[in-house]
Amino acid sequence: MELLVAVLAGFAVAAVTAPVGISGAVLLLPVQISALGMHGPAVSATNLLYNVVATPLGLSRLVRTARGHGTEMLVAAVAAVPCAVAGAAVRVTWLSDPAHFRALLAVLMLGMGARLLVVRRARAAAPPPPDTRGGTRPRDGRSLLALAAGGAALFGAAVGIGGGSLLSPLLIGAAGWLTARAAVVALTTTLTTSVVGLTAYALFDRIGFGAAPAAPDWSVGLALGAGGALGSLVGIRLSRHLGEQPLRFLLGALITVTGVVYLVGVLH
Template sequence: MDWGAGLAGFAAGLWIAVVTAPVGVSGAVFLLPVQLSVFAVPSPAVTPTNLLYNVVAGPGALLRYRRSGALHGPLVRRLVLGTLPGVVIGAVIRVFAIPGPAVFKALVAVFLLPLGLWLITRTLLPPRRPRRSGEAGPPPRAVTGLAVIVGIVGGIYGIGGGSLLGPVLVGRGMPVAKVAPAALAATFATSVVGAATYALLALGGSGSIAPHWFLGLACGLGGLIGGYLGARLQPYLPDKALRLLLGMLAVGVGALYAAETVS
């Protein structure tokens, strides 16, 4: 991996994080097709490389959210505690049961396309009866269960989980300003544990299991700066605009993977 590829990875991580950090998405879900198609990172090494990106990039946005006090509260704890065991399970599944990305792309397309369209429609045409404050969001047990499932998906494909957690929780009525820092905190914790799990599995396995360190660090450094800038932008963006952005990101990723699955 030469320095030109490193600079390209840095630029990709920077711009992706600027756009995705305000809505609680690390950007790894967008970086995954770049790594597969542009940098030709083999499977399953692309998964821990993406997780490494999250580890390096995550503190940028989290530092900004911590300064504003947004990282306190039960939602952060539920998401982190749910995703941590899930990512270990997902890493083991990825190494020993799912060698390629084809199934992942199809599943992400099936999940994110309708979810993004639903979130956009819900934002543009809100329900007539407004929710009471106690009704917003799914029950705590449902949030924890969702976090475990997302942790498994993140462990298999290295997408962190914010791109999945964000649209679901926001679509169920939670404000973006509350969901974004919690989803990013869960993504960061999941990525640290996931990357360490892959490193341990690489010691006793064969093939491309370990992350591509140079590319992952280069992308992550770009994401570190971009995540901080994106988190700074969030307070200046209206909640409706953030919801639409999250919905469009979900539709964009879903459509991209659907096209790659069909082709």
């Protein structure tokens, strides 16, 4: 029954979140903590395992429909690697305190939800044009992307959400990217962060660094990921009929409500 719940939960959240560049892991944290009774850094590690299984299919589909962003994907992936290791280290030390973890989770979810609810459709999908006077606008843009992806990976690995759920709203709302362009870069960041972060958690558990358990629950993570892989394909197909705005609003509302519930729990 536990694995069936995991499969269904993974499918449901991925169907809503994958089309806007979010793996769905942020909404699976409450499922693990409340419904499945998991605790400690293993919750974050299991969420990253979900991302490793669920993200590649959706990412491959997005790559085929959003060509021309190879450089941006590479920049985001390279920036995510060291930050993912650092994020896992923070989780097994300072964030091993459940109160600290729940408070950070509530703040992140409220911020993400608010951003998704208020952001408007971007006016242009193309990257900024090169500076014909010899400037460095493209390089500056890559530097800012690397900084944003690194920060998203740091928090994403620590909480267990991968980072795309933080990066995608930022790219859409602050940088003015279209959802399709932001989604492929955000999911690339999520997959890189998840692979590296999961490896770090398993290593920390093996050598006894920080709080235990830090290794993922492999059966739950794989079940979540199997459902998520199917859900992401359904969600991407669904988005072609519904459009971006309804899915973005629904996702923003779900994340905001969940964040409010966690914040109320922390305050009480």
